[in-house]
Amino acid sequence: MEQENAILMLTESYKQHPKHYVAVDCSIFGYEDGELKLLLYPRGFEPSLGKWSLMGGFVQENESMEEAARRVLLQTTGLKDIFLEQAAAFSKPDRDPGARVISMTFVALIRIDIHDKDLARENGAHWWPVTKLPSLVFDHEAIVATGLELLQQKASIDLIGNELLPEMFTLMQLRNLYEAIFQKSFDPGNFRKKVLSIGSLERLNQKNTTESKKGAYYYRFKKYEPGQRSERIVKFP
Amino acid sequence: MEQENAILMLTESYKQHPKHYVAVDCSIFGYEDGELKLLLYPRGFEPSLGKWSLMGGFVQENESMEEAARRVLLQTTGLKDIFLEQAAAFSKPDRDPGARVISMTFVALIRIDIHDKDLARENGAHWWPVTKLPSLVFDHEAIVATGLELLQQKASIDLIGNELLPEMFTLMQLRNLYEAIFQKSFDPGNFRKKVLSIGSLERLNQKNTTESKKGAYYYRFKKYEPGQRSERIVKFP
DNA sequence: CCAAAAGTGTTGCTTGTACACCCATGT
DNA sequence: ACATGGGTGTACAAGCAACACTTTTGG
Numbered sequence: 211m212e213q214e215n216a217i218l219m220l221t222e223s224y225k226q227h228p229k230h231y232v233a234v235d236c237s238i239f240g241y242e243d244g245e246l247k248l249l250l251y252p253r254g255f256e257p258s259l260g261k262w263s264l265m266g267g268f269v270q271e272n273e274s275m276e277e278a279a280r281r282v283l284l285q286t287t288g289l290k291d292i293f294l295e296q297a298a299a300f301s302k303p304d305r306d307p308g309a310r311v312i313s314m315t316f317v318a319l320i321r322i323d324i325h326d327k328d329l330a331r332e333n334g335a336h337w338w339p340v341t342k343l344p345s346l347v348f349d350h351e352a353i354v355a356t357g358l359e360l361l362q363q364k365a366s367i368d369l370i371g372n373e374l375l376p377e378m379f380t381l382m383q384l385r386n387l388y389e390a391i392f393q394k395s396f397d398p399g400n401f402r403k404k405v406l407s408i409g410s411l412e413r414l415n416q417k418n419t420t421e422s423k424k425g426a427y428y429y430r431f432k433k434y435e436p437g438q439r440s441e442r443i444v445k446f447p
Numbered sequence: 448m449e450q451e452n453a454i455l456m457l458t459e460s461y462k463q464h465p466k467h468y469v470a471v472d473c474s475i476f477g478y479e480d481g482e483l484k485l486l487l488y489p490r491g492f493e494p495s496l497g498k499w500s501l502m503g504g505f506v507q508e509n510e511s512m513e514e515a516a517r518r519v520l521l522q523t524t525g526l527k528d529i530f531l532e533q534a535a536a537f538s539k540p541d542r543d544p545g546a547r548v549i550s551m552t553f554v555a556l557i558r559i560d561i562h563d564k565d566l567a568r569e570n571g572a573h574w575w576p577v578t579k580l581p582s583l584v585f586d587h588e589a590i591v592a593t594g595l596e597l598l599q600q601k602a603s604i605d606l607i608g609n610e611l612l613p614e615m616f617t618l619m620q621l622r623n624l625y626e627a628i629f630q631k632s633f634d635p636g637n638f639r640k641k642v643l644s645i646g647s648l649e650r651l652n653q654k655n656t657t658e659s660k661k662g663a664y665y666y667r668f669k670k671y672e673p674g675q676r677s678e679r680i681v682k683f684p
Numbered sequence: 685c686c687a688a689a690a691g692t693g694t695t696g697c698t699t700g701t702a703c704a705c706c707c708a709t710g711t
Numbered sequence: 712a713c714a715t716g717g718g719t720g721t722a723c724a725a726g727c728a729a730c731a732c733t734t735t736t737g738g
Contacts, residue, residue, distance in 0.1 A: 223492045224546045227505035229466035232549055255460045268464035271547065275538040298533055299551050301512040309461045310508065312469055314536050314551075382716075400701065402718075407699095422716040423709035444699095445682075619689075637728065639691075644726095659689040660736040681726095 231311045234279045235266035235350065237297070237357030238287065240322035240337060241374040246390040247322070247337040248354060249287070249330070253347055257308045263347040264354070265335075266313065279316045286333060288326025293319040293373040295364070297357050305349050317357040319373035341393070365391050366446040369410055371431070378428040380418050381405065392447045408444050468548040471516045472503035472587065474534070474594035475524070477559035477574060478611040483627040484559070484574040485591065486524070486567070490584055494545045500584040501591070502572075503550065516553045523570060525563025530556040530610040532601070534594050542586050554594040554601075556610035578630075602628050603683040606647055608668070615665040617655050618642065629684045645681050 238249040253263040267282040269275055276294065284290050297315040305311070322337065338344065340358065345351070364370055371384050385401045405411065412432050417425035475486040490500040504519040506512055513531065521527050534552040542548070559574065575581065577595065582588070601607055608621050622638045642648065649669050654662035 224468055224505075224548070227468055228508045230469050230506065231461055231464055232467050232469065268461075269467065269538070269549070271465045272540055274540060275536055275549070296535055299512055299536060301506070301551075303509055303511060311461070312506070312512070314538075380717090397701070397703085398716080399703085399718075399720090404700085419709090423711085424707065424715085424717050425709085426717060617690095634728070634730085635689080636691075636693090636730085641727085656736090660738085661688085661690050661734070662736085663690060 231309055232269040232275070233266050233311050233313045234269060234275050234282060234316060235264045235300075235313050235353055236279055236282055236294075236316045236318050237264060237354050238283070238318045238320060239340075239357075239361060239374070240320050240325075241387050241390065242322045242337065244386050244390060245339040245341070246387075248340050248343065249335055250338050250344070250346070251286075251336075252334045254333075257306075258347045261347045262338075262344045264315075264350050265333075269314075275314045276316075279314075279318070283318055283320075286329065286335065287320060288329045289320055289324070293370075295360070297353070297360050300349055300353060302349070307348075313353075315353045315357060317360050319361075319370065321374060321376065323376055340390075362391055367444075369405065369408055369431075369444075378414060378416070378418075378430050380421065380426040380428060382421060382426060384429070388446065394447060396447070404444055404446075468546055469506040469512070470503050470548050470550045471506060471512050471519060471553060472501045472537075472550050472590055473516055473519055473531075473553045473555050474501060474591050475520070475555045475557060476577075476594075476598060476611070477557050477562075478624050478627065479559045479574065481623050481627060482576045482578070483624075485577050485580065486572055487575050487581070487583070488523070488573075489571045491570075494543075495584045498584045499575075499581045501552075501587050502570075506551075512551045513553075516551075516555075520555055520557075523566065523572065524557060525566045526557055526561070530607075532597070534590070534597050537586055537590060539586070544585075550590075552590045552594060554597050556598075556607065558611060558613065560613060599628060604680060606642065606645055606681075615651060615653070615655075615667050617658065617663040617665060619658060619663060621666070625683065631684060633684070641681055641683075 240247050240249065249265065250262045251265050252260050265282055265286045267278055267285075269278045273281070275296075279294055280290065283292060283294065295317050297317050299312065299314050301312045303310050305313070340354075343351070343354065346354070361370075365388065371379065371387055374387060375383060381402050382398070384405065385396055385398060388401070389395050410432050411429045414428040414430060416428045418428055419425040477484050477486065486502065487499045488502050489497050502519055502523045504515055504522075506515045510518070512533075516531055517527065520529060520531065532554050534554050536549065536551050538549045540547050542550070577591075580588075580591065583591070598607075602625065608616065608624055611624060612620060618639050619635070621642065622633055622635060625638070626632050647669050648666045651665040651667060653665045655665055656662040
C-alpha cells in the first residue's frame with residue numbers, strides 16, 4: 211500500500227508490485243435460425259488444448275483492453291466497428307491453471323450473415339445455440355452467464371436488434387430475436403405496439419413475403435440523430 | 448494471438464506476452480448531513496503527489512481483484528464485510544503517467560458513522576460532497592462518474608439504504624438519501640407508498656421525535672430471507 | 685395558533701396485458 | 712377453404728404522479 215512506502219515517492223514505487231498477464235475474453239453473440247448463438251473456439255494451446263473456449267487474447271503494452279478486444283474480434287471474425295461492451299473482470303488467482311491470468315470480459319454482438327466465415331472456419335470456430343452450450347474451459351461458463359445477463363439487461367432498455375439482425379427485418383424477426391434473448395414468448399400484437407412506440411424504427415416500402423402469405427413490411431433502425439434522443443424508455447420483458 | 452504460436456502448445460506460450468501492473472481503485476460513497484459524499488485521499492507518492500485521489504492499491508499475486516479491493520477498504524476505513532461491487536475497468540496505456548497501470552474500479556457503500564475515523568484521518572482522508580468534488584488525479588473523475596452512475600442504477604432497483612443509513616431510520620431520512628443520490632426531489636407521500644410497497648422494510652415501535660413534532664416511526668431493513676425473495680420491482684426515479 | 689413533518693386518500697393519466705377480430709394470400 | 716402470420720382495436724388492471732387533506736405537537 212501507498213502509505214507504507216511513501217518514503218520512496220518516486221515512479222520507482224510502482225516497482226515493488228507484481229505484474230500480471232491480462233487477457234480479454236469475448237462472448238460473441240449472433241442470431242440465426244431463430245436462435246441466439248455464441249461463437250466458440252477449440253482452444254489452441256495448453257492447458258486444456260482443444261476444449262471449447264471463448265476467443266480471447268492478451269493485452270499488449272500499447273493498447274487498452276477495448277483495443278485488445280477489437281483486435282481479437284477483427285482477427286477472428288474479420289469485423290470492425292461492431293458492438294462491443296465491457297462486462298466483468300474475472301481475477302481469481304487460480305482461474306487459469308496455466309498461469310495467473312486476469313481476464314476482462316467483453317460482450318460483442320455481430321450479424322452472423324456478414325462475418326468472415328472462412329476466417330472463422332480456419333480457426334475451427336463454431337456457433338453454438340446458447341441453450342445448448344458445450345462445457346467450456348476454466349471459468350468461461352460463468353463469463354458467458356454474466357455476458358448473457360448483460361445482454362438481457364441491455365436489450366431491456368436499448369432495443370438492440372440493430373447489431374444482430376440484417377439491415378431490413380420484419381417485426382416478427384425482431385420479436386423472435388427478443389424471444390431468443392429472454393427465453394420467453396411475447397404477444398405479437400403487444401410487442402409490435404411496444405416496439406413501435408419507441409419510435410426508433412422506420413417502415414420501408416418493401417414487404418417480406420417469404421414468412422407469411424400476407425407479407426410483412428420490412429423495418430430498419432433509424433439512423434442515430436444527435437439532439438433527437440429517444441425520450442421514451444420501454445422496459446422488457 | 449493463440450494461433451500464431453500453436454506450435455508451442457505449452458504453458459510456455461503465455462510467456463511471450465507482456466505483464467502489467469494491475470490496480471484497484473475504489474469509489475467509496477457515504478451519506479451524511481443529507482448529502483452523498485465520497486472519500487478522497489491526498490495521493491501519497493509521485494507522480495501527482497498530494498493531489499486528491501481515490502483510494503487504491505495494487506493487485507498482489509495471491510489475491511483476486513475483489514480481495515484486493517477489500518484489503519484496501521479495510522486498511523483505509525477499518526471496515527470489512529461491506530457493500531462492494533465491480534464497476535468498470537480503465538486501461539488506456541497512458542492513463543497513469545507514472546507507469547502503465549490497468550485499473551479495475553469498484554464502488555463501495557459505507558456508513559460514515561461507523562467507519563474508523565482515526566484511520567481515515569491518519570491517511571489524510573476527507574469526505575467530499577459529490578456535488579462539490581475537487582479536481583482529481585489522472586482519470587479518477589471519469590471513474591467516479593462511472594461509479595455514481597452504477598450507484599444510481601443500483602438504487603433504482605435494489606433499495607440500497609441499508610448500506611448507507613444507520614440501523615434505524617425514518618422514511619424521511621431514506622427519502623433524503625434518495626434525493627441525494629438522484630439529485631432530485633421526490634413527493635413525500637408517493638415515496639412512502641412506493642418504498643413500503645416493496646415490503647423489504649419493517650416498522651419498529653420506536654419513534655424519532657428530533658426531526659418533526661409529530662414523531663416518525665423508525666424503520667429498518669428486513670433480514671434477508673432466502674426463498675422469500677422480493678417479487679415486486681419498483682423503479683426509481 | 686401556526687408551522688412543519690407524518691401519514692392517508694383521491695383522481696386521472698399512462699402502460700401493460702390478454703385477447704378478440706379482420707386482412708391477405710399461398711397451398 | 713383454411714391455416715398462417717399481419718395488423719388493429721378494446722377492455723381491464725396496475726402503477727404512478729399530482730395534490731388535497733387530516734394528524735400531531737413544539738414553539
